[in-house]
Amino acid sequence: MITMELSNQPNKVLFMGLGASGKSSIRSIVFEGKSVNDVKDYHATINYTRSTKNIIDAPFQIFDCGGQESFISVFVGEQAEFIFSDVAVLIWVIDVSNFDAVSTSKFYFDLALKKLAAYSERASVFCLLHKMDLLLPDMKNQVIETVKVYFAPISGLKVQYRPTSIYDQSIYSVVGEIIQTLILQSSKAQTVSEAIEEFLKSNVEMSGIAVYTDEGLPVFEGGETDRIILPANLWLASYDRLSSEYQQEEIKTVLETNNYIFVFHVIKSQLLLSGIAKKVAPLQYVLVKMEQLGEILNQLL
Ligand SMILES: Nc1nc2c(ncn2[C@@H]2O[C@H](COP(=O)(O)OP(=O)(O)O)[C@@H](O)[C@H]2O)c(=O)[nH]1
Ligand SMILES: [Mg+2]
Incomplete structure (x- = not known):
């Protein structure tokens, strides 16, 4: 019954971000029960992988979108309507330890938000400031503040920012928080x-x-x-x-x-x-x- 109730709701959880930022690791740890050791030698995701997950009877479609520019540019380009329709939440993963890649990530983030605003205007957006464990303790706060400002949305969508790492509990509490906002609609x-x-x-x-x-x-x-x-x-x-x-x-x-x-x-x-x-x-x-x-x-x- 609940499944029917939710079937008209957008239920896509989109993981996006550049290659090697940690998307597939996060997905398989929090939704498939994989351990940190299992994800050590993950290879680049080709195109996207799609899986479904029932949480408290709410069916979610988890999209793990490949992060190489050849894929991302297609997602925000010719495939945009397919990728960005019915989205409940966009989870944009930023590897904060890889400063060189941050501006490229921001470039595609802006394009993604534009498409999201067009096809799923009610979606929520979370930026994960990921791989926090790789930053020196003294740098953490400053990096968080800088990345937050840099990734401020240009469109009307509200974006929330959360520091995460697969090496502590943050990844569970942050993705748990995101999923709670979605299941509480039932x-x-x-x-x-x-x-x-x-x-x-x-x-x-x-x-x-x-x-x-x-x-x-x-x-x-x-x-x-x-x-x-x-x-x-x-x-x-x-x-x-x-x-x-x-x-x-x-x-x-x-x-x-x-x-x-x-x-x-x-x-x-x-x-x-x-x-x-x-x-x-x-x-x-x-x-x-x-x-x-x-x-x-x-x-x-
Ligand atoms: N240090 C650190 N490494 C991570 C973290 N999350 C993922 N990784 C590693 O980053 C690499 C790329 O991860 P992957 O999930 O394949 O990235 P994707 O291309 O975005 O799907 C893998 O070797 C992971 O083990 C993290 O929080 N901290
Ligand atoms: Mg991947």
Whole structure:
């Protein structure tokens, strides 16, 4: 039903940017569960690759567009109507460690925005200031500010800028944020999101709730969730081994630090529900509350 509801909505997620900026790496890490090691020797993407991904019943078409100029110039040229129609979000990837390429990237970015404004005027646009890990720590802020100014849009489209790297959690939180803005257009996702907000309101001991795909992409977040994403990703990395060891059993995990309690458990056999509470709350209380929330979400999802 939701699929039908969304079928008229633009659902294309376009990854664009120059060759070797990191598009295919990002796509396969956040949507296909590949590891950083898997993407080390990726070769140039020829033309484009198209895959579909269902997230909370919303079908997305992921387009990973080859970045060599011979391809990009065709995407913004004769193929523009095909490429830029039905776009929900354009994700423009900039390799911020490759200063020489930045002006070429900007040249095609402007052309792409023009076409996007023509064929998908309601699309959102994100610039990923990518490969941040390659910058010296002292340079990071200045590079972010400079690139933001340089990539200011000439058209009326609003552009958001996010620093990212595949070597930390930023790539998951940023792509998760983008996907959340898209799935929240479905009424089912809105209901789930409201249930999480309601839960946090009536259980003030809980400080944050997040739901992740099995690749580690946060699809729902409420309250303070910054601290959850790293343990959640570590948890997901070991989940396959744990679940093959304890077949038939439901696996729940608690992680305690000096100040916090984290609880993880799988819902709908593929999503990871996780919660964080300040340690003033007794563990048993947190476990019971998370159990209740799990049941609610199992029904809604
Ligand atoms: N240091 C660093 N390298 C990255 C990052 N993301 C991707 N890469 C590397 O950049 C190279 C090109 O990546 P690829 O995904 O093929 O780029 P594409 O041409 O835009 O699809 C690969 O060797 C990746 O491992 C990142 O965040 N940091
Ligand atoms: Mg590629």
